Amino acid sequence: MPDNNPQNGAGRPLPKKEADLFKNVIKHYETKQYKKAIKQADTILKKFPNHGETLAMKGLVLNNMAKRDEAHALVKLGLMHDMRSHVCWHVYGLLHRSDRNYNEAIKAYKQALRIEPDSLQILRDLSMLQVQMRDLDGFAVTRHNILTMKPNGKINWLAFALAKHLNGDLRGAISVVDIYLGTLTEGAPELSRGFEASELAMYRNQILSEIPDNTQEALEHLETCKALVVDETSWLISKARFQLTLGRHAEARETALSMFKRGMTENSRIHSLYMCAILKLDKETCDKAYELPGTRSLASYLPLTSEQKQQLLDAYANEIFPDFERSAAVKRIPLNLVEGDRLRKSLGVFIRKSLVKGVPSLCRELSSFVLIEKDGRFEIASDPIDIKEHSAFKLIVELADEYISCLQANSKLLADDEFEESPSTELWAWYLRAGLHELAGEYESGIALLDKCIEHTPTLVDLYELKGRLLRSSGDIKTAVDTLDKGRDLDRQDRYINNQTTKYMLEAGMDTDALDRISMFTKHEGNPEANLYDMQCSWYELGLAACYARQEKWGKALRKYACVVKHFDDFHEDQFDFHSYCIRKVTLRAYTEVLKFEDNLWSEDYYFSAASGIIKLYLRLHDNPAITKEDAEPDYSKMTAAERKKAKAIARKKKKQAEKKKAEGQKKDDANGDKGDQADGSKMTDLDEDPNGDEMMKRDPLEECQKYSSILSKHCPHKLETWTLQYDVAMRRKKWLLALQALFKLNRMDSESAAFFQRVVDFGLKAADFGEQAPAVKNVLKDGCVELLQKLSVSDYIKQAVEKVQGHKTASLPLRVAVAEALVLINTSSVDAATALIVKGGLDARDASVESCRKALAALKGFKSKSVQDWVSVVKQQYPRIADFS
Amino acid sequence: MGKQLEVEFGQITDDNIEQLRQVNLACFPVQYQETYYKNVVKGKNEDLCKFAYWNGYIVGAACSRVENVEGSDRKRLYIMTLCVLAAYRGRGIGTQLIQSILDHYEAEKDAALSKVDEIALHVQISNEDAMNFYKTKFGFEKGELVENYYRRIDPPHCYLLYKKLR
Known part of the structure; x- marks a missing residue:
């Protein structure tokens, strides 16, 4: 008699009624109605308690209800009862996927596909894991399978093109895009000017430009797709950069000019392109200059000859300034090109204007004139020794002193000015001078000037901030904290000064006060520390970890650093959301950028601080094993009877005290935890796991060191x-x-x-x-x-x-x-x-x-x-x- | 006299009350009590209590209240404090602050302030500058002498300055 019991799996179907119920379970799961899904799964299981697929689905639902262990047990049970069901294997894969156990998940999906090679859903899930794990060959194969099965979907074409691109098959990727465009009928919306068509054209252009020595084709393609492109800014930038690469400097200059006309005058990068075009610089220098951060430009990067400077100055004077005389960048950038008396005069105008206006960042801006040459490139000087001797710095100091004495004598910046200045001009002049003192490492003079400023205008927060910074640099962190806290109190809605105060407090070892201050800006209900963790506030956690380390609370310090490491794991996990979304929205250029960013995620500064912090702590634990063995008993055998008695008594007392302290700490933590739970009803968070880092302290220090050190060496x-x-x-x-x-x-x-x-x-x-x-x-x-x-x-x-x-x-x-x-x-x-x-x-x-x-x-x-x-x-x-x- | 400075007005709240304390500390020889600050914040009345901002930061403040006149159902506007940081004086900031309170009266005299018929303040008898300011700029009159009004400063006496509004 053939065995038709669906409980034995292997394709024996459920009766109609139960089959419908099973469909409902899936539907409810997909719509996140977990309780209903469980109820209906239970109805099936009442009749067929060993039905594999139902068991597996129930497990999957439970997993989403945060019952991980139960879920694992059920899914495994389901799989045992029906090893030949693709549903069971798929579910098994999904479970591993939610545990971030990606390699296992890929194996399970592949097993499911062996049974059911045509399941689109499983293929799609597999492809996402593959790109997440950067199994790019596998990703290309899977996307190809999907495309062959469903060649009419835009997403499938684009995903396959992307797979080819990521695999380095650039020509292949281009031809996939072209074939896709060929499948569209004339007049299709995908072919007319619009965001998606524009992005796809620019993506195709990006791939073209990545093909070695192919700039010419990329430039020509730009012209062909011009009518489609809505992102005119990047279209123009690409054009200018291609023209520079090809050595067509006159054309690049025109392109840069048209960008200025489009309103991009405040973007220093465009200025760099413009200057590179005028000076006919090579591709490598152009690329470097284009990538300069912030307001830096070619003029503050590359040492130039006087002829080159003159060339640029003429261009700015004749071609740019008349049309854009109100632009700050157009006025600022040529300042890096002038010398001698002309520099003195132009710099004077620039500084006076800023003093009248009241620009707190003036000193910072001026520091970018203090450049020193290193390996043929300019760097902004940072050591007071270099700064003090620098001619530009001396000039700035001279000008500032001149203004200060002139203001004091007759309330004017220049003796022959027509009008008197308002009182704030003098204040900002002092503030600038204090900033210059900071650059030169003359903290005492700076602090004295700031005291004068505070007496003049005690309501200006910037004054307290700079004074705090100077106090900190001069070794008095406690007073720095007091000063900053006073400034913070003036405006309790100023998040910047609040954060700064928090940071200083952590540095001064005042972790309780620091938490109190930053809590003014966290969510008001619940535990602020948990909130900061949820907000992935790395700078705070790094500061707190360092604070604990100084207090020799090793476990807690390790734990805080581990929080930051966890944030980076989460950032890495976060890209999952983009794999399907970006392709659907055709934001392929941005998406490939994200993938690149994620590949280099571990090179970010915050990660570096956390990892190096962990390494240093474990090195200390390794060098001082006594730290982790504090509770170990002393060697009694070498003592006399009296000594032994005494030592044991001390040990007993210590132990008792430690226990008491621990209990008290526990009580306090519990109290805090309760409050948090009641307020927002949240469950245990990651933060509650090993809160004091006791588990981390038990790990092998050198193994941990090696783990993080190898990541740093790589990234x-x-x-x-x-x-x-x-x-x-x-x-x-x-x-x-x-x-x-x-x-x-x-x-x-x-x-x-x-x-x-x-x-x-x-x-x-x-x-x-x-x-x-x-x-x-x-x-x-x-x-x-x-x-x-x-x-x-x-x-x-x-x-x-x-x-x-x-x-x-x-x-x-x-x-x-x-x-x-x-x-x-x-x-x-x-x-x-x-x-x-x-x-x-x-x-x-x-x-x-x-x-x-x-x-x-x-x-x-x-x-x-x-x-x-x-x-x-x-x-x-x-x-x-x-x-x-x- | 330097050039005039156009100020903007802003509300005094619990989050910036410390600035009022700083300004008062810099301007007055007496320390005000906590209740004064509490009432300013609690009043939440931007028309009666306000900061003067110039170039983005606070350079002065005026705090006034509406109070009952004893023995009648009339009310008056009473100026508790008016201060401008020393470095910013002589540039019309105090005038703008007082004028804004008077403007508020004009706007509300037939509504919320219908019972108000005068504006008044106390001034230390030695403070000639202040008396001149109110008299010449706004036409205040010197009223009764209140003896021993202040406790910790010398002279301890003050005048009531007032101006009839209707």
């Missing part, structure tokens, strides 16, 4: 710290080759840095004890070491550094400290010489911030120098407010 190779961390981790893991690699990277990036010097010495000293190595490895290590030490012995290498540091008055303070420490390390009797390296140089060194002064002090104390007090008084002369410094 943040341009940061110095990536490689210092890789070195520090690799040495502890005895991975000498990785350590050596890090040293070579550091050497190439900044061979003058203290971080590099310190580690080369460390490597050289430890090289003798690397133990047994394979001969090839041994040779690489030996050769590498010889090369890094410049063929010197370690002690000669250090001696050479000592001479170098002594020869350079401005050699950076951190480097001096590193060299001094190395000197003592190899020869304990050289403490005096080492001390001199630090103290004698005084604070004329580069990088002589409060922070590096503190490190220098620690070093001096570390080798028990007699001159600690000398250093303290040297530093206090420059930074009289520096706190906790003796």
Whole structure:
């Protein structure tokens, strides 16, 4: 007798009534009516308790009701009862997908497709996972299958073209787009001017331009699709950039001009294109200049000859200025091209105008005139040593001082001005001067001026902000917090000053106050910390983590850093939403940008801070295992009976206290948690899991370090710290080759840095004890070491550094400290010489911030120098407010 | 006298009340009580209590209230405080503040302020500048001398300045 029981699966259908119910279950699931879906699934299961597909569907519904464990059990049970059902496999895949277990999900989908190769739904789900996981070959195959099955859908064509594009088959992608366009009948809306047609044309154009040496075709295509394109801005930008690439500079200049006429005069990038066209620069420089951030332009990027400058000035004077004399950028950008008296005059006009208007960012803007050349490019100077000596800076200071004294004498900016200025002009002149003091590292003078400003106008928040910043730089974070908090109180709706106050409070170790302040801007109900987590407020969590780390609350610090890491996981997950949406909306250019961004997600600064924070914490835990073993019992066996008794009593007491404290903490947390729950009825959040980081503390420190360090090496190779961390981790893991690699990277990036010097010495000293190595490895290590030490012995290498540091008055303070420490390390009797390296140089060194002064002090104390007090008084002369410094 | 500064007016709220404190602290020798600040905020009356903004920030404030005149059903506008930061004085800001209160009276004299028939304030007897300001600019008259009106400043006496509005 054939077995027709649907419970045995394998295609035996349910009776009509139950089959209809099953359809309803799916319908309710799709419309998110989970309770109804469960009810109807249960009705089927009453009759056929072992029906696989129903069990699986019920599991899927439960999963969406946040009953993950139950869901897994049911879906697995369903699958066991009906291994040959594509529904069960599909559901199994969906379950893994919701757990972000993508590889397992892909396997399950593929299994489902083996049983049911024509299921569009499963194919679509699979394709999305494939692009998410960047299985681009698989993605292309799947999209091809879908297209063959349903060649009449626009989405399927575009998705296949995209797949080809992502796979690097650029010509293939173009032809897919063309075939698709060919399938449309004449007069179809997709062929007339409109957003979607425009985007598709521009996407096709983008692919054309990505084909090597194909700019000519891309430029021609721009002209053919001109009538379709509604995004005229990017059309014009592409045109100008193609023309520059092809060396058609005169045409590019015309294109740039037409962009100005379109109203794009305030976009510095267009100005860069315009200037590149005039100077007939090569493609690479054009691209670099186009990518400059903010208000920077070619004029503040590339050192130019006087003829080139004159050429540009003439162009601006004759071609641009008459038509756009009201544009701020048109006035501002040529300022970077003039010199001498003309600079003085133009800069004067620029500054006076801003002072009258009251522009808080004036100083910042002016700092972009203080440029120093590095590797043939300009950079904005950042070290006070460079700034103070810079001619442009001296000029700005001179002008500011002139205005201040003239205003004081006769309330005018210039003695022969017709009208007197309003009182705010003087205020902003002082404010500018204070900002200039900040750039030059003259914090005391800046603070004194700001006090004068505050007396003049105690209602201006900007004054408190700058004063706070100066106080912080001069080592007095507590007063900085008070100042900022006072400014914050003036306008409690100013979110910026509120955030700034929060940030400073975290830096000052006032985490409770910080939470109190920032809570003024979080949702009013519920737990503010959970709200900040939900809002993915990374800067706060990073600040709090660092605050905990300083308080030696290791677990909590780790936990906060982990929150930021989690945000990035979420950002990565978020792209899922775009895979189907963007193709449907034909925003393909933006979509490919998103994919690129997601590929480089881990190179973002916030991620870097979180990962490097975690590495540093785990390194400390590794170096001080006592931290994690605080509860371990002392060794009683070596004690006398009396000592033992005493020690045990102390231990008991400590334990009791700890327990009490923990209980109290728990109570407090519970109370907070309750409040949160009641207010918004939310369930447990991720934040409640391991709130004190106890679980994280139990992990193997070096394994964790290695995990994050390898991510940073891959995604943040341009940061110095990536490689210092890789070195520090690799040495502890005895991975000498990785350590050596890090040293070579550091050497190439900044061979003058203290971080590099310190580690080369460390490597050289430890090289003798690397133990047994394979001969090839041994040779690489030996050769590498010889090369890094410049063929010197370690002690000669250090001696050479000592001479170098002594020869350079401005050699950076951190480097001096590193060299001094190395000197003592190899020869304990050289403490005096080492001390001199630090103290004698005084604070004329580069990088002589409060922070590096503190490190220098620690070093001096570390080798028990007699001159600690000398250093303290040297530093206090420059930074009289520096706190906790003796 | 410098050039005139055109100010804009803004409401005094719980979120910016600290600025009123700063302005008062900079202008007056006496410290006002918490209740004064509380009432200003609670009143939420932009026509009677207001900040003067110039170039985007606060440079002065005027706070007034409507109060009953003892022994009658008449009312008067009473100016509690008027202040302009020292650096911004002599540029017509105080005048604009008082004028705006008078304008408010004109607009409401047959409605909400129908019972109001005078505007008044107290001024320390030594404060010639203030008395001149009210007399010459707005035609206030010197009223009774109130002895020992102030507690912590010298001289402690003040005059009532007033102007009949109808």
